[in-house]
Amino acid sequence: MGFDVEKVRAQYPALADGRAWLDGAAGTQVPEVVxxxxxxxxxxxxxxxxxxxxxxxxxxxxxxxxxxxxxxxxxxxxxxxxxxxxxxxxxxxxxxxxxxxxxxxxxxxxxxxxxxxxxxxxxxxxxxxxxxxxxxxxxxxxxxxxxxxxxxxxxxxxxxxxxxxxxxxxxxxxxxxxxxxxxxxxxxxxxxxxxxxxxxxxxxxxxxxxxxxxxxxxxxxxxxxxxxxxxxxxxxxxxxxxxxxxxxxxxxxxxxxxxxxxxxxxxxxxxxxxHLAGLDADAAGSRSERLATSRAAVVEHEERLASHLCEGLAGLSGVRRHGVPQGPTTPTAFFTVEGRAPAEVSAALSERGLNVSAGHFYAWGLVHALGIGPEGGVRASLSHYSTTGEVDRLLAALGEISA
The missing domain is CATH 3.40.640.10 (Type I PLP-dependent aspartate aminotransferase-like (Major domain))
Structure with missing residues (x-):
């Protein structure tokens, strides 16, 4: 019924490797149909x-x-x-x-x-x-x-x-x-x-x-x-x-x-x-109509995951999220870990099976406006195929690293 993230994930061959692909802002994986x-x-x-x-x-x-x-x-x-x-x-x-x-x-x-x-x-x-x-x-x-x-x-x-x-x-x-x-x-x-x-x-x-x-x-x-x-x-x-x-x-x-x-x-x-138009199994009508239904389902799924991620980050000692907007956002969180370089954190997460990016992400004016500098930070970016379990894996790994 409707949007089923496990059925969506089954269409992506790369996701079968067991890693948590939490770097969608750097580029998503592609489904078999593509x-x-x-x-x-x-x-x-x-x-x-x-x-x-x-x-x-x-x-x-x-x-x-x-x-x-x-x-x-x-x-x-x-x-x-x-x-x-x-x-x-x-x-x-x-x-x-x-x-x-x-x-x-x-x-x-x-x-x-x-x-x-x-x-x-x-x-x-x-x-x-x-x-x-x-x-x-x-x-x-x-x-x-x-x-x-x-x-x-x-x-x-x-x-x-x-x-x-x-x-x-x-x-x-x-x-x-x-x-x-x-x-x-x-x-x-x-x-x-x-x-x-x-x-x-x-x-x-x-x-x-x-x-x-x-x-x-x-x-x-x-x-x-x-x-x-x-x-x-x-x-x-x-x-x-x-x-x-x-x-x-x-x-x-x-x-x-x-x-x-x-x-x-x-x-x-x-x-x-x-593929995007068919992510919600209940989507019907023209491609534009199916896109409207499926995109709404994706937004709801991603907002739920993003809320879980941001609440979890806020509860981690030594982890600081930069830019905590009051308005709408995409399912993306940018943070640093006290005493650890962003690249070091990304590498430590990779060792634990998590694909999470680090750096300035070419947001050159932004890293300087935030007072961070070109070393940047760590970015976790969720996608329509991300799951609650993957977010939990990230939060647990960050808890180990920040400790």
Missing amino acids: IEAISDAYRVGLSNVGGPYESSRRSSGIVAETRAAVADLVGAPDPACVTFGPSMTSLTYRFAGTLALGWNPGDEIVVTDLDHDANVRPWVQLAQRAGATVRTAEIDPATGELPVDNVVGLIGDRTKLVAVTAASNMLGVIPDLKPITDRAREVGALSYVDGVQHCPHAHVRIAELGADLYATSAYKWAGPHLAAVVAADPWVLENLHPDKLKPSPESSPERFELGTNPFAPMAGAVAAVE
């Missing part, structure tokens, strides 16, 4: 698009199917809103280079201390080259949250772009985006939202977020290494003209995609979206 979809695409044969033969038409069909699947996943109005690339970082540099063509000295962009550096550095570097001013919204170091006023107060008549995360990859903090994106739209600025850590843990509707451009990575939601930037409306892409090869397509979104798309991994991404 592995088979990628294998089948290679097995049957693929050719580049544009040819008059079946293998070429097959590749074209995969690209179209993947655009439609990602559009359903994030609530985009049209598959033509979806642009693909190898990673969120590479796509963000692509869009930064394109948008910066319209920036001039005196223009402003807004970034935040909460973001992964992939949604900071590209904009900063291109703004500096254009002579534009960079304004950085600060977090509340006590909670790790990003107060809305700290961002909205920086948005003015000269603002061209607001780059903000939908969920912190390090702390799990989910900012209140709508007032930020609404203010950006009021002044004629574009909003670029990093949804890499948000998309795996939410039922995403771009219109509800107010994002003009929303970035996501399939390997964070049970898919292959493939990223997408999704526009809220096709017109957002139609008005942007990236540098491209002379014979490359003039059409959008194709003109944003450099070279040949990875057709077999794209087939895996379609399978991943279908």
